Amino acid sequence: MTRTAIVLLAVVLALVCVTYLYAHHVWDPLPTGTKIDRIVIEKSARKLSLFVNGKSLKSYRVALGRNPIGAKQEEGDNKTPEGVYRIDGRNPQSNFHLALHVSYPSDEDKVHAAERGVSAGFDIMIHGIQNGRGWIGAFHRLSDWTAGCIALTDEEIEELWEVTPNGTIVEIQP
Numbered sequence: 001m002t003r004t005a006i007v008l009l010a011v012v013l014a015l016v017c018v019t020y021l022y023a024h025h026v027w028d029p030l031p032t033g034t035k036i037d038r039i040v041i042e043k044s045a046r047k048l049s050l051f052v053n054g055k056s057l058k059s060y061r062v063a064l065g066r067n068p069i070g071a072k073q074e075e076g077d078n079k080t081p082e083g084v085y086r087i088d089g090r091n092p093q094s095n096f097h098l099a100l101h102v103s104y105p106s107d108e109d110k111v112h113a114a115e116r117g118v119s120a121g122f123d124i125m126i127h128g129i130q131n132g133r134g135w136i137g138a139f140h141r142l143s144d145w146t147a148g149c150i151a152l153t154d155e156e157i158e159e160l161w162e163v164t165p166n167g168t169i170v171e172i173q174p
Contacts, residue, residue: 030058034163039087039126041150041172043068043080046141048126048150050163060156063141065148071174072104072148074113075121080148080172081109087126087168090161097128097154098161102170126150126170128157 030050038051041062049059065072065080072081081104089101105113105120113120127149129140134154145151150172152160 028058030159030163035165036163036168038169038171039164041080041170043082043172043174046144048152050160060152060160061138061141063146063151064144065146066144068144072109072121072124074116074118076147077121078147080146080150081105081124082172082174083109085124085170085172087164087166087170089166091125094125094127094131096125096130096149096151097134098157099125099127100157100161100164101125102150102172121148124148124150126152126157126160128152128154 034052034057036050036052036057038054040049040051041047042049043064046062046064047059048062050057065078067078068080070079071083072079081102083104083106085103085106087100088103091099091101102124104124105122109120128134129136129151137153137155140151140153
């Protein structure tokens, strides 16, 4: 192998390593013991923000359902719902690295779906990347890929998991 090829290979490997580390690093971790009381998801900005007593603590970029524009109307539409919900459960054994369950559908969502003769859907979660694929890191945000859930990197959902009590308000905005 020529000296130029070795140098080029070393540069490429260095760039791959830096990119991987950047995609998997949680910048500015929240202080130990932090507990939030509200999560606001701005779908159009692909942003999830954490609040305590009305004060914004931190924001993450997210991926949404594959069909992100508009509110969820029915099961299988690949839309992320819009409205005010709560974290009403958690699944540490999810197919996606940790999952916080959002209380969708609300009674109003169920009525709207029933009026149209369809199921509103269920199992809307805030979760990490599919198990075994966490190496993707921040690159998962290059496109919206969920069936209606809100996706973070594995490192981000681990932080969110620790600071989010059950009952936390989840406001999903267009």
